[in-house]
Amino acid sequence: MRKLTLILGLALAAPSAFATEDVSVGPQYDTTHVYVAPADVDAFVQSFATTFGGKSTRQGIATVTPTASSTSTQLVQTPVGSISVFGFRTPVPYPFGQERTGYLVTDVDKAVSAANAHGAATLVAPFDDPIGRDAVVTWPGGVNMQLYWHTNKPNYPALEHVPENRIYLPPQSADAFIKAFVAFAHGKVDADETAPGSEVGQKDGTYRRVRLSSRFGKAAVLVTNGQLAWPYGTEMTGYEVGDLDATLQRARDSGAKVVVDAHAEGKRRAAMIQFPGGYVAEVHTAGQ
Incomplete structure (x- = not known):
């Protein structure tokens, strides 16, 4: 019985006891997700880019969730960190808007599996978006993060300061x-x-x-x-x-x-x- 108990204890501990693949790419590819009312998007982007010396991609309208929705979307890159800006024209589907960051990974499925192995739950299963694939995981304490992958591999310069x-x-x-x-x-x-x-x-x-x-x-x-x-x-x-x-x-x-x-x-x-x-x-x- 003691041996069986030990085996069961090891099995329960296994998810956090082994190393998984490092799926990170680099901090210059990670963004804070910022949800702003459509009327405020332009003023926000201009102010943020000016403050930190950055620039924005052209604003587009897209569906970035696995269910029907519509939002403006743009990436603001600065030497001290980047943000993804969303101005939803429709109600924001749950649980989007509650994730704090988007982390570029080498493979979304491997990243989600690795996160699960170390104690995160899959809040939104991997799905296709206009430029790649995404998922949302939630960590102990209710910390939500998006994991994403691009179909066309991006190439961004290193940051001057990592946020x-x-x-x-x-x-x-x-x-x-x-x-x-x-x-x-x-x-x-x-x-x-x-x-x-x-x-x-x-x-x-x-x-x-x-x-x-x-x-x-x-x-x-x-x-x-x-x-x-x-x-x-x-x-x-x-x-x-x-x-x-x-x-x-x-x-x-x-x-x-x-x-x-x-x-x-x-x-x-x-x-x-x-x-x-x-x-x-x-x-x-x-x-x-």
Whole structure:
């Protein structure tokens, strides 16, 4: 009986106990998904591109979900990270709009299988879109990510600064997410620290800050009690820039609002910007 119990225990542990193929391509191919009302798309794209020194593809109208829908779609590329912008003309089918990022992978089916093996659930099974194939997975803690593949292999220049996926989680699910995603991404934990609560807008106390890296890019897992003042927790991405003050000025000049003024966070200086249409981004200089 003891031997049988041991075998059963090993079998249950197996999904997270073995290495799967690294399906990542590179952080320059990963995007934050931004859903904006159609009336705000042009102003948002112009402001974001101006703030970070980027450019947008031509806007097109397409169905990017497995069921009937219609949205404008365009890619905005900057030296510090890219975004996929959607302005839906129809109601957004569930669960789209709840995914935070799109990660380019070498093979969607292998990527979904690898994610499943490490504890993610398939929220949207692989489907064809106008330029490739997509799927959506959900990780422990309810972190939704899109995995995608292009029929025609893209070739984008490397980023000057790799953005940071900012993931807010409660203590009860943080470790499960970190373990699962790091295994899937063939990544590593760069830092696991107790940080001042002021970094997430709290007046006192501390929170846990875990920084991850992989070929998918960077991530910061912010483990809090959830008692956060706006806009903390609404930003999905932190953008590293060389000159924070100049970036904030370009944001203001292009119609965005600085909703958290520049301040020190350890070796960093950081701020928060809200762009036309509502998208909130953290912006910071180098440092941990």
